[in-house]
Amino acid sequence: MSAIQSSTQQWVDICAIDDLTPEAGCGALFGNDQVALFYLPNQPEQIFAISNYDPLGEANVLARGIVGNIGERMVVASPLYKQHFDLRTGECLEQSEVSVPCYTARIEAGRVELSAP
C-alpha cells in the first residue's frame, strides 16, 4: 500500500509522538477501527500503522508484539502465536493468503496522524 497523497487528503489527529515508546507498539482508535501504531525512529517511514486485530489468533493484540526485521521486511510478531505481519503491507509471512489492513500514518509537528480512508 503506497501513501499517495491527493490534494484532498484528510488526516486525523491521534496522539503526540511523545505518547509513543520507540520500538514498542501502541493501540489507537481510528473511527471504529482498532489500529496498532509502531514508532520506529530508525526506519525511513518512522511510523507504521496496521490493524490491531490478529486474524489467526482472533484477538486485538498486534500492538503488543515485538517488532523487528526479517531480511528486508519490517515485521511485528503477534504476541499470541508469533506469526509475523509485514508493517508496510500487512501480509502474514507464514501464510501469504492472510493479511491485515494497513493504514497510512505520518508525524506532523510532533503529532501522529492517520490518513482518512
Add this chain to the structure above:
Amino acid sequence: MSNRQKLVVIGNGMVGHSLIEKLVDSGAAAHFDITVFCEESRLAYDRVHLSEFFAGKSADDLALTTGDYYRQHGIEVRIGSAATAIDREQKKVAAADGSQVDYDQLVLATGSYPFVPPMPGHDRSNCLVYRTIDDLEALTAAAKNSKVGAVVGGGLLGLEAAKAVKDLGLETHVVEFAPRLMAVQVDGGGSAILRSKIEALGVQVHTGKNTKEIVDGESAVHRMNFADGGHLETDLVLFSAGIRPQDELARGCGLELGDRGGIVINDQCQTSDPAIFAIGECALWGGRIFGLVAPGYQMASVAAAHLAGESASFTGADMSTKLKLMGVDVASIGDAHGNTEGSRSYVYSDEVAEVYKKVVVAEHGDKLLGAVLVGDAKEYGTLLQYMLNEIQLPEYPDDLILPQREGGAAVGLGPDMLPETAMICSCHDVTKGDIVSAIDNGSTDIGALKTCTKASTGCGGCAPLLKSLLDSELDKRGMEVNTDLCEHFAFTRQDLYGLVRVGQIKTFAELLEKHGTGTGCEICKPAVGSILASCWNDYVLQKPLVGLQDTNDRYLANMQKDGTYSVVPRVPGGEITADKLIVLGQVAKEFDLYTKITGGQRVDLFGARMDQLPAIWSKLIDAGFETGHAYGKALRTVKSCVGSTWCRFGVDDSTGLAVELENRYKGLRAPHKIKFGVSGCTRECAEAQSKDIGIIATEKGWNLYVCGNGGMRPRHADLFATDLDKATLVRYIDRVLMFYVSSADKLQRTSVWMENLEGGLDYLRSVVIDDRLGINAELEQQMQAVIDSYACEWKNAVEDPESLKRFRHFVNSDRGDSNVMFVRERGQIRPARETEKAIVEPA
C-alpha cells in the same frame, strides 16, 4: 485357558528384567503367558550402581522397573519367591511355597552368589557379603556399631565395597589374596598407581594376604589371622572375593554344566535342553562366564529373539571396562596383560601425576590388542575402537598414550575410520550405524542422541567419541548446525552473555551496534532482555527495555487467548495467611475475575483487561503482595510440603526453608523458568525431584537435586550432594543457577542444559563443588548483586507514570477492547466463544 505358550523366567535381576523388556518392546510378550520368579524381596534394580546407595540413592532410585509395568503387560511376577526344582520331563517348575508352574519354554537368569571362602569364622556375626540391597541394609546396620571395617577381596567389586565401607564412616581396610589389586584387569604398574591413590584416600591396603581364620578380637570384634602370621583387628568383615554362578537348579535337573560351574549354553543361549535358555552370569559360553552387564543384555537380546521365532547369535562379548573406583579412573581393554603370543607393550608411567597407561600391540605393531589406563582414562573410547575394529595403528602407537605437548600433532581416531558396525556404546549396544540413523532422523545434538539411542548414558566412556562422531557426520552433510542466536547476532547466547558482562552493556541498541546487524526480532530481543536482566536487574518496562519484552513480560501478566491477562501474586513456599487469602477473594470479586489454584501452590486470577492491571496490582500491593513473576523466564515458585513444623513424619522445616529460598531468589531472570521444591522427608510430598532445584530433608541436613522438570518431557532431577547444612546448600544453589544463567542456550531448561554439558553431572559437580573453573566467588557475587537489586516490578509500574501510560488499550481513548466478552460457567466468568458473542454484551 489360553493358546499362548507358557514362558517361565527364573530370576529378576538386571538381565532377567532386560529379557522381559525386550519381549515387551518387540511385541513377543503378548504371545506368551509369562511367569517370573523373583527371589529377592525387590523387583529388578541397578546392581551396577549399588555403591550409590551410600551416596544418598534409595532403593527406589535404583529400581529399574515397577510392579505396574509387569501388571500392565499381564506378566505374573512372584516377588520373594524362589524356584526350588525343575522337572524337565513334566516341564514344571516347583516353588518354595509348594506350588508348581508349567512351562513350554524356560529361561534361567539366576545370576551369581557372592563367594565366601570357607575359612573358620566366616559365618560369625558382622561377617557380611556385598551383592543385594538387603546386604547393603545389613551393612549399614552393622556399621552403626563399628569403627573398623575390612573388605576381603581387592578386585572390582572389592574396591566398590571398600568405598561403601568408607562412605559409612569406618576405618577401611582392603585384604587381597593376590600380590596386587585388580589382578584380573590391571597389570603390575597400573595396580601400583591404583593402590597409591587409594591409600591417599585413607584406605589401608593389604596384598598377598591369605586369611586363614576369623576369631575373637582384642581391640575389635574380630581378628583376621593371615597365613604369613600377620593379623588385622576389625569390627566388620565384608566378603567381596568373587562370584559363583547360581546353577543349582540346572545341576538338579541334569543340564550340562562347566567343570567349575556355570550352565553351558550355545550361541543361541540354549542349554543342553533346547526348551531351556540361560542368560547372564549363570551362563557359561565358550568356557567363559561374563561378569559384566552388557554381555548379559546381549544374551537377553538373543534369547528374546529366539523366543519370538527369529534368529540371533551370541558370539562372545568384549570385557573391556572403564570405571571410577574410589574416585580413581581405571580402564582395561582386551588383552591387558599381553598374553597374546608375540605381543609387545608401550608403557607410560607418571608417578608425579599418578597416571599409568599401557597399550599392548600385535607382533607386527599394526593392531591394538589391549590397554590399561589408571588415573586418567580419557583415551579409553579411542583405544577401544582401535581394538574392536582392528584398525591400523598410527606409525608411532605410543602417541596414543603420551601426553600431547604444545605444538605436537593431535593423535586420535577420526570417526570416519570406523566401520558402520563399530560399537560406539557397549553399555547399550549402540553402533556407529545406529548413531548415523539417529542423526539422519533429526537428532542433531548430543542431548537428542542420548535420548534417542541411549548412547553415553551408561558409563559415559564413549562421550568424547560420540561428540566427535556427531561433529564429523554433521560436517559431512554440510549440516553445519548454526549456533547463531538469529539472523541479527552471529553468536550463541553464551557468547552474548559474556559480551554483555565484560563490556558492561546495558541496552539492546548498544549490543546491536557493537555486535549485531539489522534491527532485531522476537528471538533475540527477549533473549537479550533476559541477559540484561540477569546481569543488571533493571526495571524491565523502562523505555529502552520495554520493546524487548516478550508477550507476558511486556505487561507483567500472562496473556490469555482473548488478549486479557491472568494475575499471579507471589505466595512464597505456598504459605498464606487467612487475611491475605481474603484479600485475594476480595480482589477477585471486585474485578469479577476467574480464580484457580496453581500447581505451584498459589492463586491465579483471570480475565483482567490490560487497562485494569495497575488497579488490581495496587490493591494487591497494599495488602502486602508482590509480583509472582508467573509471566517471566524467571524463578517461579518454591513448592513445599508442611514439614517438621506440623507433620508427624517431617524431619526438618521444609516450609521455612522454602519461604526463605523463594524470597532469596525471587526476581532472578534466567534462560527459562526455574522451579524449586523442598520436601521435609523422603515421602517427598513437594515433588522436589521433578524440579530444577529439589531439596529433601535428611537426618543430617539437606539433599540437593538438580536439573529436573515436569511438563512435556518430564525429567527426574539428579542427586547432586547430600546432607548439606543450609549455608552450603545456598552457596551451591547460587553457583548452579548462575552457572546455568551464564552458559545455557536460549530458552534452554536446566535439564537440557545439563544433558548437553560435556561431562554432565560430574562436570557440574566439579565446577560447583570443587571450583574447577575458579569462578565460584564470581558466581556468588553475581547472584548477590541480583538479590541486592530486587524490586517488585508491579510496584515500580504503579508508581511510574511513564509505565502507567502504556496500560491503555487505546492511546487516544478510554474505551476498552469491545471484542472481549465473557459468559459464566460454574459460577465464574470465562471468555465467550465466537458463536456466543453475537448474543453477549461487551465486557
